[in-house]
Amino acid sequence: MKSLRSATRLAIAVAALGYFVDVYDLILFNVVRWESLADLGLDKDAATKTGVWLLNLQLIGMLVGGVAWGVLGDLRGRLSVLFGSIILYSVANLLNAGVGATSGPLAFMSSFDAITSYGVLRFIAGVGLAGELGAGVTLVAELTSRQGRGVAVTIIGAVGVVGAVAAGFVGELAGWRLAYAIGGVMGLALLALRVGVVESGMFTALKGSSRGLARGLLPIIRSRQLSVRLLKVVVVGMPIWFTLAVLVGLAPKIAEAMGVSPTPKPGTLVALYYGGAIFGDLASGFLSQWLKSRRRAIGFFMAGTAVGCVLVLTLGAQGAYWYGAATVVMGFFSGYWIVVITTASELFGTNVRATVTTMTPNLIRVSAVPVTILFTALEATTGDVWAAAITGGSCFVLAAFALSRLPETFGRDLDYNER
Template sequence: MNALKQNKNLFFLILVASLGYFVDIYDLLLFLIIKNKSLTSLGVSPDKLTDTGFNLMNWQMAGLLIGGILWGILGDKKGRLSVLFGSILMYSIANIANGFVTSIPMYAFFRFIAGVGLAGELGAGITLVSESMSKEKRGYGTMLVAGIGLMGAVAAYLVGDFFEWRTAFFVGGGLGIILLLLRIGVFESGLFENMAKKDVSKGNFLMLFTRKRFFKYLNCILIAVPLWFVVGILVGAAPDFGKALHAKDVLDNGKGVMFTYIGISLGDFLAGALSQIFKNRKKIVFVFLTLTFLSIMFFLFNTGWTATNFYVLCVFFGIFTGYWVVFVTISAEQFGTNLRATVTTSVPNMVRGSLILVSMLFQWLRGNLGIINAAVCVAIITVGLAYIALYNLDETFGRDLNFVEE
């Protein structure tokens, strides 16, 4: 009977974490999908859409960076559940507020607040699931959370396409409030409750700045930066790339994001399952990272794209960057229980926030080299750093997570 109850609780935990990430991705990608529509409605001229869009995206990413640290520290000090409840409430309110904006500064402010709120979702869910499952099976749990959650991008596209952009934000806020009610039945991590009784430093972000921990933390971030280069730059600025590559049709960035995230969802299931079958995280990330680089080069060195061909490629972009779930699992397994939420919550958001630097580098190179050569250079840099980071990380499959950082 106890085993049955435990399995029921675990199922509910995975379901709620998956739905939470679904709403997280819905809001995170909604802006990329409706940005041109919303900015045009607010009076931004066509020649300023791209620059204004990048600026607002950077405000959102800055919120993710700050929120990732704040929620992570809170998760290790007060518990994983406090982050789940607090983050969903914040980004739900910010989503609703986004539906009422009347100026670009207001838009930027609420995208920043939404970013702070969104930062807590994935890390808290992955930490809870990782600490609640056996070391041999937890990869399947995190695979389900990421694979199901990433379909929120499809929902974002459909809602953003069929409804007025303000309504799309209201839908996101409403989904978050509904999810908040579901989370009442979620239980706290047993590993956290045991650790909370110990006399150890909890959620001390400065502990990450010892030489060994810092490079481990940095390496966790770098292995996933290419994913956001693909989503935020190649797909996010698809119309601009289409013009440079003499595309036969207009390449819709909104549809591109949707198809990319369908692929990422499939890729998460594939990469997660393969990491369990082969009992190895690093080799799977290496294979998927290599395929990501090859697909980027294939896109940038071919011309005459049709919209259909581009959307098919976006699915493959997604599948190959679907090592996201393995990357998050690796991050959770690298550090002790008293720093695990801090790391697992902040690392994905550092990756998302890295898009600020990546987009700045891309924009600078674009002015000097042109859009295609700039993208090639940024791809080589980000993927090269990811290879080096992956090499330096420990293999963590099957690691016992019941330990603390002294």
């Protein structure tokens, strides 16, 4: 029993540190992209277009990885994803540090076109980054008790979000090459810790008695019920990525439309947002434990996120300071992200759990694409502020409806399969 508890604690620590590195690497590109592209000789216009192209490549990589790692986790085990994903994105980030380098240990990278190499490596990194959170949450959810599951996953989420803050500081202070190298080294160092992690007992039992039982993506494709259930979870998380993609990512544009001068810096807002999210992750997770309800905790924090958005679009007009203060509130309440991922892992059986839990965060991230498309389509006729308000309102209405159609998952026994 004692060894089992030790194994569970190790799994939580490894998953939490892995998510820290994952978020660090995920956010780092947004922090250093302007500096890195300028260093590679691109002017502002070229850097803008190339930056979007690189970001899209990383996003496509995460889409591919979200499916691939999820299926692998259900077919080969949760540990295979924890090892494979971190190796992939760690090596990609180490090589990213050498893009266009003419000296040093990575000078061989100068043999390749710098921008093309950058794009290939962002795609590969995206594939790797897609697997970390889903595999970690799935493994920990299956190793912990029904009562302790929410606390364990909350710890993973809170530690992971600190990685975003670290990326902001390291990216600003260390320079882009060293920042990428640090991310790669941190990831490879974690491999030593992962050697002692045990596989989920539920998956081991499934593997030994699953003859004729479909696993991975196939049952979800075949079953309309499972597909709709997955879609509902993704929609519940959409408001989070509206806040990041629009109110934080496009903050200078929106703030300028509100008459704010000088406009807030995106890098500063990212740090403020994730600073709030660290405490929001903890608060939402513990609230779900106290209420013994994932749905009620999500509903409360979703409502708080909506209030935060209203504050950004009203109080934020008073100046950059107030825009930033409202962003902290918005970031705090957006911390229900980790409860959404926990819910995804609890909503599905063991034979598809890794697939769903890995796909969910990546599909939520990709929801930023239709969200920004809607914002862009509206801004020409309504203006930036109303475009943001209408887009956000649409996200919250859809998310609230989806949440109302989800069953409660707190305390659910996870030892079952989808037929």
